[in-house]
Amino acid sequence: MKIKFKLTLAVGLLFVMIATLTTISAIYINRLSVDAKNIIKDNYNSVSYSREMLIALNNDISRDIENKRFLKYIEKEKNTITEVGEKELANNIEHNFNLLQKNTNDSALIQNIRKDITDVMLLNMQAIQRKSAVAEETAKNSIIIISVVGTFCFLIAFTLLVNLPSNIANPISELTNSIKQIANKNYSERVHFESSSEFGDLAKSFNTMAQKLQEYTSSNLEKLLMSKKRIETLINNMSEPVIGLDETKNILFINNEALKISGLKGEEVIGKPVQDIAMYNDLIRSLIQDLFKPNPLRDEKKQPLKIFANNKESFFEKEIIPIKITPTGEDMEKHIGDVILLRNVTTYKELDLAKTNFIGTVSHEFKTPIASIKMSLQLLENEQIGTMNAEQKELVNSIKEDTNRLLKFTGELLNMTQVESGSIHLELQPSDTAEIINYALNTVKQTAEQKQIRVVLKIAENLPKAMADKEKTAWVITNLLTNAIRYSHENSIITIQAIESNEKVRISVIDSGQGIAPEYLDKIFDRYFRVPGIKKEGTGLGLSISKEFIEAQGGSITVESEFGSGSRFNVELNSVQII
Ligand code: ADP
Numbered sequence: 001m002k003i004k005f006k007l008t009l010a011v012g013l014l015f016v017m018i019a020t021l022t023t024i025s026a027i028y029i030n031r032l033s034v035d036a037k038n039i040i041k042d043n044y045n046s047v048s049y050s051r052e053m054l055i056a057l058n059n060d061i062s063r064d065i066e067n068k069r070f071l072k073y074i075e076k077e078k079n080t081i082t083e084v085g086e087k088e089l090a091n092n093i094e095h096n097f098n099l100l101q102k103n104t105n106d107s108a109l110i111q112n113i114r115k116d117i118t119d120v121m122l123l124n125m126q127a128i129q130r131k132s133a134v135a136e137e138t139a140k141n142s143i144i145i146i147s148v149v150g151t152f153c154f155l156i157a158f159t160l161l162v163n164l165p166s167n168i169a170n171p172i173s174e175l176t177n178s179i180k181q182i183a184n185k186n187y188s189e190r191v192h193f194e195s196s197s198e199f200g201d202l203a204k205s206f207n208t209m210a211q212k213l214q215e216y217t218s219s220n221l222e223k224l225l226m227s228k229k230r231i232e233t234l235i236n237n238m239s240e241p242v243i244g245l246d247e248t249k250n251i252l253f254i255n256n257e258a259l260k261i262s263g264l265k266g267e268e269v270i271g272k273p274v275q276d277i278a279m280y281n282d283l284i285r286s287l288i289q290d291l292f293k294p295n296p297l298r299d300e301k302k303q304p305l306k307i308f309a310n311n312k313e314s315f316f317e318k319e320i321i322p323i324k325i326t327p328t329g330e331d332m333e334k335h336i337g338d339v340i341l342l343r344n345v346t347t348y349k350e351l352d353l354a355k356t357n358f359i360g361t362v363s364h365e366f367k368t369p370i371a372s373i374k375m376s377l378q379l380l381e382n383e384q385i386g387t388m389n390a391e392q393k394e395l396v397n398s399i400k401e402d403t404n405r406l407l408k409f410t411g412e413l414l415n416m417t418q419v420e421s422g423s424i425h426l427e428l429q430p431s432d433t434a435e436i437i438n439y440a441l442n443t444v445k446q447t448a449e450q451k452q453i454r455v456v457l458k459i460a461e462n463l464p465k466a467m468a469d470k471e472k473t474a475w476v477i478t479n480l481l482t483n484a485i486r487y488s489h490e491n492s493i494i495t496i497q498a499i500e501s502n503e504k505v506r507i508s509v510i511d512s513g514q515g516i517a518p519e520y521l522d523k524i525f526d527r528y529f530r531v532p533g534i535k536k537e538g539t540g541l542g543l544s545i546s547k548e549f550i551e552a553q554g555g556s557i558t559v560e561s562e563f564g565s566g567s568r569f570n571v572e573l574n575s576v577q578i579i
Contacts, residue, residue, distance in 0.1 A: 003168060003198050010160045017153035024149055028142030035135035039128050042082035046124040049073040049080070050117045053093070057114060062104040070097060083123045092116050171199040178206065187214035241316070241342040247335055249274050249291070258342070261309040261316075283307060287340050290320060304345050315349040316342040352420070360417035363410040370407050377403065405537075412541045415475070416527075419548040426472065426552055430465040430576040433498045433505050439470075440477035441496070444485060452491045455481070459498045466505040466573040468553055473573065476546040476557075480509040480569045483543075486536050487567070488513035504555075504572045512566035521559060546571075 056070040074094050081087045093116045100109045171193050181189035190207050193199040232253065235242050241258035245251060251269050259266060262283045269277050275292075278285040286305060304315040319341045324333045377400050379385055388396065418424050441455060448455055466473070477496075484494045488511045495510040516524060516531060523529050525547045530540040543557075550557045554574050561567035 001196055006164070006167065006197070010164055013156060014160070017149075017156060021146070021149055021153055025142075025146055028138065028146065031138050032135060032142065035131060035138055039131045039135070042080050043124040043127045043131065045080050046077060046082070046086070047121050047128070049077040050121040050124070053077070053117050054114065057110060057117070061100065061110075067101070077120065083127050086120060086123055089116050089120050089123070093120070171197075171202075175199075175202065175206065178210075182210055182213065185217075187217060240344055243274075243287070243340040244337065245274055245291075245340070246337045249288075249338075251277065252337065261307050261314075261342075287318060287342075291338060291340075304349065305342070312346075314344060314346040317345050318342055356417045356420040359413050360421070363413040363417070366406070366410045367414075370403055370410065373399070373403050374407070409539060412539060412545060415545045415549075416541055419545055424472075424549065424552045426469045428467055428469055428553060431468045431470045431473070433463055433466050433507060434459050436466075436468070436470055436474045437477060437496055437498060437507065439474045440481055443474075443478045444481045447482065448485050448494070451485060451488070453485055453488055454493045456493055456495045458495060460500060463498055463500055463505060464575040464577060467576050468555075468573050469549075472549045473553070473571075476549050476571060477507060477509070479542040479546050480571070484509050484511035484513065484567070484569075486538070487511065500575060501572070503575055503577060505575045507571045507573075508568055510566065510568045515563040515565050515567050516559070516561040517563045518561075521561060524559065525557070 050073075052073040053070050056066040056073070059066045061067055061070065074090065074097065078087075078090050078094070081090060093113055096109055096113045096116070100106060100113065103109070171191075174191055174193075178189050178191045187210055189210055191203045193203040235244075235253060235255045238255055239257060241261055242253075242255045243251065243258050244253040250271055250273050254262075254264070254266060254269055258264075262281055264277070264281060264284075274284065274288055278288055304317050307314050307316055321339045321341060322335060323337045323339060324335050326333050377396055380388070380396055437457065437459065441457070444455075481494070481496070488494060492512050494512075495508075497506075497508040497510065499506050499508075520529075520531050524531070525543050527544040528540040529544075530538060547557050550571055550573070556572045558570045558572075559567060560570070
């Protein structure tokens with residue numbers, strides 16, 4: 001039953017009961033009052049009139065006043081006739097009184113009248129007695145009926161008083177307890193109320209909610225566990241070593257491949273601080289070196305790590321990926337850990353080595369025939385052997401140019417193989433910078449002249465000697481000058497400057513040629529890189545080899561350029577300080 005209906009019914013019932021009780025009481029009180037009124041109004045008045053008539057009769061009826069009194073009350077009596085026979089008696093009294101008026105001393109007549117009046121009185125008194133018995137009966141009935149109805153109402157009101165509040169309050173307190181249980185994550189909690197009331201609907205909704213929450217948490221947990229398992233399996237099956245760290249640098253996970261190359265056991269390391277593991281494991285130590293630097297240069301070009309794994313030497317490229325998340329409802333990113341990834345580059349390394357060896361062998365093999373071609377050309381030019389006509393001379397010159405180019409290219413390739421195989425042989429010695437510059441200048445002199453380019457030399461006085469490999473540095477400066485000439489316009493000026501700066505010797509090659517666009521500036525030292533759209537011949541190897549040569553000597557090479565206005569290449573070498 002609905003609570004609203006229950007309350008309406010209870011209040012309605014009380015209302016009906018009160019109304020019934022009031023109506024019944026009113027009816028019975030009214031009845032009692034009618035009974036009493038009847039007695040007083042008719043019978044009592046008749047008795048009173050009779051008494052007045054008797055007094056008048058006893059006093060002296062011949063007196064006018066008593067006569068009138070008698071007539072007045074007989075008249076009134078006639079108007080209050082209520083009982084059977086009363087009317088006849090009243091008429092007799094009136095008739096006899098009229099006779100008495102003619103002879104006021106007729107005692108027999110007076111006797112008759114007195115008897116009739118007494119009869120009227122008796123008749124009315126009997127009626128009073130009878131009617132008061134009726135009234136008494138009515139009163140008795142009223143008490144019984146009002147008591148019965150009152151008791152009935154009391155019982156109903158008492159039942160409502162006992163049942164109704166608990167009927168409403170109990171489900172509410174049960175529901176409150178269940179809500180508390182749900183708040184405490186006890187999602188198996190259910191409520192059971194009478195299904196037809198509003199509480200039944202509430203219980204149904206509550207139980208559905210609890211069931212859904214239970215389903216949601218269990219399915220979510222299951223899903224989470226499932227995806228965790230999936231990710232763990234995926235990481236474990238990765239062919240490359242992976243180590244996961246939390247924000248406090250404790251090891252969260254380490255896959256089978258990482259365990260294999262480090263020689264560690266999962267249960268030994270998981271949950272432990274990585275620094276502790278690094279104390280006794282060399283590989284982990286070298287892996288986490290950068291991790292504790294305040295600002296590790298993540299883009300820094302690093303040499304692959306050489307690790308002895310799978311019974312052979314393998315090469316791995318290390319990458320540290322910081323894991324950042326933005327927590328729900330927050331704006332700031334939060335660092336929650338790092339993943340150390342090792343990429344197995346052994347195959348590429350082996351291929352690279354094979355390529356380097358191949359290029360090295362080929363370019364080495366090329367050198368001898370090219371040298372012999374050059375020698376043959378020199379012999380051809382010798383007039384003692386024979387003279388050539390103009391066309392033949394032109395052909396020989398062209399072959400000479402191509403041979404030179406071929407020789408330069410094979411030279412560059414050979415240098416590159418040296419750089420790649422890490423076998424640059426340096427002969428570091430205190431070297432005169434001017435000597436190196438002049439050597440380079442002599443090499444490019446002819447080419448500059450061909451383009452009518454003037455090379456200005458600005459060598460500072462008292463320049464200290466540079467700690468350098470003369471031959472390699474000269475090669476670098478030659479390369480820079482060749483580029484400057486190649487990418488400069490005809491009739492322009494190229495400046496070679498040599499100064500001392502911060503205990504270093506700085507050689508700068510400055511041209512006013514086409515310059516380099518800013519987006520390519522950080523790429524021009526990459527191997528085989530050439531600015532797109534460049535039509536001039538070249539290999540894209542010169543600057544990368546130059547960088548390797550200079551860095552191998554402990555120096556540095558940088559570029560500054562304004563697109564369209566020229567470039568400036570700076571080579572800095574350690575100077576030999578005279579103590
Ligand atoms: P290349 O054999 O192509 O000259 P380099 O390694 O010496 O190879 O140079 C790489 C690229 O850098 C060149 O292709 C050219 O686009 C650009 N470059 C080098 N030097 C200059 C310069 N002085 N002026 C303009 N561009 C230059």
